[in-house]
Amino acid sequence: MNLAPFIDGSYGVTAVFLLGIGIQTYHRYRRAAKRLGAVETR
Amino acid sequence: MSENVLTTGPIGKTGSWFHRYANPGRFLRLVQPTLPWLAGISIILTVTGIVWGYAFAPADWQQGAAVRIMYVHVPAAWVAMAGYAALAACSLFSIVWRHPLADLAAEEIGPVGAGFTAVCLISGSLWGKPMWGAYWVWDARLTSVLILFFLYLGHIALIRAFDNPAHGHRAAAILALVGAINLPIIVFSVQWWNTLHQGNTISITGGSKIYITMLYPLIIGSLGFYLCFITLVCTRMCAAIMERRTRGLLLAAAERASHAAPTYAERAS
Numbered sequence: 291m292n293l294a295p296f297i298d299g300s301y302g303v304t305a306v307f308l309l310g311i312g313i314q315t316y317h318r319y320r321r322a323a324k325r326l327g328a329v330e331t332r
Numbered sequence: 333m334s335e336n337v338l339t340t341g342p343i344g345k346t347g348s349w350f351h352r353y354a355n356p357g358r359f360l361r362l363v364q365p366t367l368p369w370l371a372g373i374s375i376i377l378t379v380t381g382i383v384w385g386y387a388f389a390p391a392d393w394q395q396g397a398a399v400r401i402m403y404v405h406v407p408a409a410w411v412a413m414a415g416y417a418a419l420a421a422c423s424l425f426s427i428v429w430r431h432p433l434a435d436l437a438a439e440e441i442g443p444v445g446a447g448f449t450a451v452c453l454i455s456g457s458l459w460g461k462p463m464w465g466a467y468w469v470w471d472a473r474l475t476s477v478l479i480l481f482f483l484y485l486g487h488i489a490l491i492r493a494f495d496n497p498a499h500g501h502r503a504a505a506i507l508a509l510v511g512a513i514n515l516p517i518i519v520f521s522v523q524w525w526n527t528l529h530q531g532n533t534i535s536i537t538g539g540s541k542i543y544i545t546m547l548y549p550l551i552i553g554s555l556g557f558y559l560c561f562i563t564l565v566c567t568r569m570c571a572a573i574m575e576r577r578t579r580g581l582l583l584a585a586a587e588r589a590s591h592a593a594p595t596y597a598e599r600a601s
Contacts, residue, residue, distance in 0.1 A: 291462050293396060293397045293398045293462055294397075296398060296401065296458045296459065296461060296462050297386070297397060297398065297400050297401055297458075299454075299458045300400075300401045300404050300405065300454070300455035300458045300459065301382065301386055301400075301404055303451060303454045303455060303458075304382070304404040304408065304451050304455065305382075307447050307448075307450070307451050308378065308560060311443075311444065311447055311564060312560075312564070315564050315567050315568055315571070316567070318568065318571045319567050319568075319570060319571040319574075321571075322570075322571040322572075322574035322575045322578070323571075323574055325574075325575075325578050326574045326575075326577055326578045326581075329578050329581045329582060329585075330581065332585070
């Protein structure tokens, strides 16, 4: 049985999840900091 | 502090201590400078663990190369369970001490924990097909982890199900505490029932049945996953605190503007 698709699939899912949630969290943090900064200096 | 908060006796004193040292503003000041460091270390450890497991760790004498799935499946499973334990702890703090940070932490732990549980289930399923001949079996370990995933989803949904956010947090906290009974069931399922899932290979009390060349990448990857989880939750908590503060400032500004503006009757006279 060719195991490569199962191994690559597991690592692929993990990488996509970690990258996805990491990027989403980073952008949310940056947006929140930017908006707070703008409101505080108003 | 809310008038409902107990301030006398040992429980009340513990609550005061938590309130003094972990209010949202202090949390933000304390955690914000550490975030780049946390993110850097977690990326280094996670990438090292994953690359080591994928490319350099030895194949198993029975499972062959399929054992490489272990280096993402096991850390994801550990973090999923630890995340739920943290969620239950936050729920306890929220119910007993009405801790503002506990509600915030619980809200942010939910989606991250659910994601790690999904990774655990999908990678486990991809490991099951070549080893057992099936992507899914209704085995005690698999079923209890699936229930953990549903508990996470229920918690996420319940928090957002009420018009009053406080009611949502209260209901979700009760669900999280009741659901904590699932954690020992997951851990001991492979001992209590005859399962297709293999028994515990790693033990912190000694007697681990895994060779050292496989253990090192697993430990490094697990530390990376744990740190990733902590970094993600802390970053999301900081973002949530800043979002709340922005909302508060905008509301206050709108209120000031409405008081300062002359009413229709004043303008007419």
